[in-house]
Amino acid sequence: MSKLQAAFDKAVAESKQLPEKPDNATLLKIYSLYKQATEGDVEGKRPGFTDMVGRAKYDAWAAVKGKSKNDAMKEYVDLIESLK
Numbered sequence: 001m002s003k004l005q006a007a008f009d010k011a012v013a014e015s016k017q018l019p020e021k022p023d024n025a026t027l028l029k030i031y032s033l034y035k036q037a038t039e040g041d042v043e044g045k046r047p048g049f050t051d052m053v054g055r056a057k058y059d060a061w062a063a064v065k066g067k068s069k070n071d072a073m074k075e076y077v078d079l080i081e082s083l084k
Contacts, residue, residue: 008073011080018083028060030079036064036072
């Protein structure tokens, strides 16, 4: 396992134990970087107007489309570190 993967896995575990719950914009950023790092670019159709949460998550993930998995992992680790 690479150093980056180990740091990412540690940050994922730490994200569940942050001292304060981040605001919604930060939560969406965490979500989008995690999805990009673990699954790559967003696929499928954008959720409908009535699914506001799903739509926000989709839009956040689509905003990081094209970012490499390693870059997404690095940003995720840095973001979680900044929230501790």
